[in-house]
Amino acid sequence: MPIGLRISGRSxxxxxxxxxxxxxxxxxxxxxxxxxxxxxxxxxQVVSTVTGEFDVYGHKLTLSCLDWEFPTTVYFAAMxxxxxxxxxxxxxxQQFKLGLVDHDGALFLSQYDx
Amino acid sequence: MADALLVADQHVxxxxxxxxxxxxxxxxxEWIYSGQTLLGYxxxxxxxxxxxxxxxxxxxxxxxxxxxLAQVExxxxxxxxxxxxxxxxxxxxxxxxxxxIALEGERLLASGATSREVFAEVEGREPPPLVIQIEDEGxxxxxx
Numbered sequence: 001m002p003i004g005l006r007i008s009g010r011s012x013x014x015x016x017x018x019x020x021x022x023x024x025x026x027x028x029x030x031x032x033x034x035x036x037x038x039x040x041x042x043x044x045q046v047v048s049t050v051t052g053e054f055d056v057y058g059h060k061l062t063l064s065c066l067d068w069e070f071p072t073t074v075y076f077a078a079m080x081x082x083x084x085x086x087x088x089x090x091x092x093x094q095q096f097k098l099g100l101v102d103h104d105g106a107l108f109l110s111q112y113d114x
Numbered sequence: 115m116a117d118a119l120l121v122a123d124q125h126v127x128x129x130x131x132x133x134x135x136x137x138x139x140x141x142x143x144e145w146i147y148s149g150q151t152l153l154g155y156x157x158x159x160x161x162x163x164x165x166x167x168x169x170x171x172x173x174x175x176x177x178x179x180x181x182x183l184a185q186v187e188x189x190x191x192x193x194x195x196x197x198x199x200x201x202x203x204x205x206x207x208x209x210x211x212x213x214x215i216a217l218e219g220e221r222l223l224a225s226g227a228t229s230r231e232v233f234a235e236v237e238g239r240e241p242p243p244l245v246i247q248i249e250d251e252g253x254x255x256x257x258x
Binding site (some may be wrong): 006010011013014015021028030031033034050067082083084085 | 121149191196214228230240241243244245246247249256257
């Protein structure tokens with residue numbers, strides 16, 4: 001999924017996996033640093049995975065995705081080696097209606113209010 | 115102008131070019147169309163001059179249609195660039211596995227071992243390039 005993040009006149013473009021099981025949107029901390037954010041100044045949260053836990057920090061910014069753009073809170077992993085950007089329920093999925101036909105490699109998206 | 119109208123005819127679903135965009139539109143039989151290609155798209159003149167719509171109405175609707183056309187073109191450019199970037203990644207995944215890259219369409223702008231290195235090379239570019247770490251997808255993913 002193509003994602004844009006923007007805050008205070010700085011912006012980045014990245015790709016993220018859609019993860020309907022993820023509670024939050026979590027990105028590599030390199031994007032936060034490029035946006036001029038101090039990662040550890042955000043809202044601290046510990047997230048669990050099947051293999052363990054890790055720390056993330058939440059920041060309010062503007063997220064864009066295809067035709068849509070909205071203010072939201074996303075999280076950046078504390079560990080630099082975190083690789084997989086994901087968009088999850090809070091901050092992304094709850095803004096949309098989503099349809100998925102994996103067989104065709106097709107994903108249908110519309111904003112919840114449309 | 116004619117070119118723009120014809121293009122708009124292909125893409126714009128609303129605005130003054132769209133059929134039925136005029137709320138008080140009478141039967142089509144009453145209208146004389148100015149050109150065959152614009153048939154049904156409200157670019158017309160009325161026989162009865164008392165019911166000719168004001169120039170301001172037409173201009174306002176034309177402005178809206180052109181704005182919408184600009185949005186459609188912007189979206190097409192964005193989608194084309196995204197497809198080019200996905201193609202580039204598919205073709206170069208193995209070569210750049212594990213590395214950070216900055217892409218603009220099918221053009222590689224920078225690559226490096228860290229995001230910081232790559233961002234430093236593309237600093238100030240607007241709109242920002244796509245910056246990602248290429249995943250090695252040789253190993254299946256088991257979820258979190």
